[in-house]
Amino acid sequence: MGKYSSYTDNDLMQGILDKDTHAFSELYDRYNGLLVNYFYKMLWQDKEKAQDFMQDLFAKIIEKPHLFDLKRNFKTWVFSVANNMCKNEYRKQSIRHNTSYDIEEGIQIKDTAMDAMDSLQDSQFSEKLKLELDQLDEKQKSAFVMRYFQELSIKEIAETLNISEGTVKSRLFYTLKKLTVSLKDFAPQLAKMILILLSIAQ
Amino acid sequence: MKNKHTHSPLDFEQLLLSKSYDSLTSEELSLVNQEVGSAKEYEELRMTLISVKKIAQEENRIVADLAIKQALLNQMETKATTLSLWDKIGGFLFPINTKMYKKPGFQFAVMGVLLLLVVNIGLNEFGSRNNELAVNSNKKVKSIEIPEQKAIPEKEKVELIAEPLVQPQETVVEKEVFVEKLEEDVQEEVLILADEVMVDELKDKISVQNVTSVSEAQSRMQTDFYDDSKRSSASDMIVTNDMVLKSKKQKKSIQMTSQSLADQEDVIDLLFVAL
Numbered sequence: 001m002g003k004y005s006s007y008t009d010n011d012l013m014q015g016i017l018d019k020d021t022h023a024f025s026e027l028y029d030r031y032n033g034l035l036v037n038y039f040y041k042m043l044w045q046d047k048e049k050a051q052d053f054m055q056d057l058f059a060k061i062i063e064k065p066h067l068f069d070l071k072r073n074f075k076t077w078v079f080s081v082a083n084n085m086c087k088n089e090y091r092k093q094s095i096r097h098n099t100s101y102d103i104e105e106g107i108q109i110k111d112t113a114m115d116a117m118d119s120l121q122d123s124q125f126s127e128k129l130k131l132e133l134d135q136l137d138e139k140q141k142s143a144f145v146m147r148y149f150q151e152l153s154i155k156e157i158a159e160t161l162n163i164s165e166g167t168v169k170s171r172l173f174y175t176l177k178k179l180t181v182s183l184k185d186f187a188p189q190l191a192k193m194i195l196i197l198l199s200i201a202q
Numbered sequence: 203m204k205n206k207h208t209h210s211p212l213d214f215e216q217l218l219l220s221k222s223y224d225s226l227t228s229e230e231l232s233l234v235n236q237e238v239g240s241a242k243e244y245e246e247l248r249m250t251l252i253s254v255k256k257i258a259q260e261e262n263r264i265v266a267d268l269a270i271k272q273a274l275l276n277q278m279e280t281k282a283t284t285l286s287l288w289d290k291i292g293g294f295l296f297p298i299n300t301k302m303y304k305k306p307g308f309q310f311a312v313m314g315v316l317l318l319l320v321v322n323i324g325l326n327e328f329g330s331r332n333n334e335l336a337v338n339s340n341k342k343v344k345s346i347e348i349p350e351q352k353a354i355p356e357k358e359k360v361e362l363i364a365e366p367l368v369q370p371q372e373t374v375v376e377k378e379v380f381v382e383k384l385e386e387d388v389q390e391e392v393l394i395l396a397d398e399v400m401v402d403e404l405k406d407k408i409s410v411q412n413v414t415s416v417s418e419a420q421s422r423m424q425t426d427f428y429d430d431s432k433r434s435s436a437s438d439m440i441v442t443n444d445m446v447l448k449s450k451k452q453k454k455s456i457q458m459t460s461q462s463l464a465d466q467e468d469v470i471d472l473l474f475v476a477l
Binding site: 014016017019020021024025028032033036037040047050051054055058059062063066070125126129148149169172173176177179180183184 | 214215237246247249250251253254255257258261263264265266267270271273274275277278279281282298299
């Protein structure tokens with residue numbers, strides 16, 4: 001198994017094409033955390049759903065590994081597949097937006113946010129941020145989550161979403177502006193605390 | 203007026219994370235002022251971005267259940283061990299990550315098409331030859347059977363001698379029928395002339411020769427038929443039949459030539475298609 005850790009993602013995909021179980025195991029270890037958290041952020045912080053989607057994605061890789069072009073970057077490819085799965089899910093949810101599922105999810109999050117008002121300031125901010133992220137347009141949200149939660153580079157996001165780097169930068173900037181307006185009651189206080197801590201450390 | 207085309211949000215992001223509004227240089231200020239209206243707005247953006255980054259770093263990341271990995275590994279092993287026959291054949295014929303022309307399936311397909319073309323052209327050639335053979339098959343010429351004549355009594359012989367043996371008028375009619383047939387196949391004038399000559403010769407023979415009986419006359423005609431020099435005059439019927447046959451042969455040979463040319467055209471067309 002040790003030798004697989006030195007393999008590139010594309011080498012591992014070639015191994016999966018050749019029915020190598022160890023190659024799949026290594027690839028899973030590299031990406032399961034990133035993907036399950038991406039789905040978690042994108043799909044309304046639903047842990048079960050995030051895990052199901054992540055499993056589905058890896059099952060697709062097992063069943064149809066030939067869909068991946070070995071000349072492409074695996075990371076951007078797998079995130080583009082994940083993003084498409086999220087889009088499909090949004091579409092499904094928008095079709096049945098009046099169902100109990102959405103109402104329950106919404107109430108649950110709001111209740112959590114309401115409860116969080118009594119807890120620490122950063123947790124309040126965190127909950128508010130989750131709420132605001134869920135309110136964002138799908139395009140803005142995916143770019144923002146990839147950049148600040150999955151720590152993908154601008155270039156990787158551009159490849160994943162199949163848009164130019166300039167468009168990615170623009171989306172990130174206007175999303176930040178939008179969040180600033182909605183989080184202005186929380187962010188400054190937390191940020192001030194962070195800045196104070198940073199100045200003490202220096 | 204703000205110039206959005208020269209703005210780079212990535213640089214802006216770096217500025218937000220690293221510098222407060224007060225510490226910006228004049229060059230950085232000009233860049234920031236393209237997007238931000240005031241120092242307050244810049245500070246608010248800065249606070250939000252720092253907070254988001256902090257939350258993202260400190261956030262408890264969820265971990266996938268171990269059972270998921272095990273289930274996926276089982277699925278992978280099952281797929282690796284249970285390759286269906288079609289998968290094996292497909293894998294052999296169309297291997298992944300191989301150039302199209304190197305795939306055995308593609309090569310077999312090309313060979314099959316070529317073989318089909320070759321066989322098709324070959325069969326066509328063979329077929330055209332058969333046609334030619336069919337055209338060439340001649341019908342058997344019915345042999346002329348001369349019925350045996352009964353012996354004629356002496357009295358009748360004398361009467362027969364008195365009357366001319368062969369009636370010239372009837373012979374001319376027969377010849378005319380033959381001439382009509384010949385007119386269909388060969389050139390009119392030549393045949394008519396030949397017939398007239400033959401009729402004259404026959405008349406002369408009948409008038410000059412003193413034949414005693416019909417059987418003698420017939421036997422003489424037969425011997426004349428086998429004699430080359432006299433065949434044309436004695437066996438006029440056979441000669442005319444032969445001429446009819448010859449003319450038919452000429453016609454058929456012309457037909458055969460035209461047909462073989464038509465077949466050749468088919469072959470040429472097929473060769474063009476194959477190319």
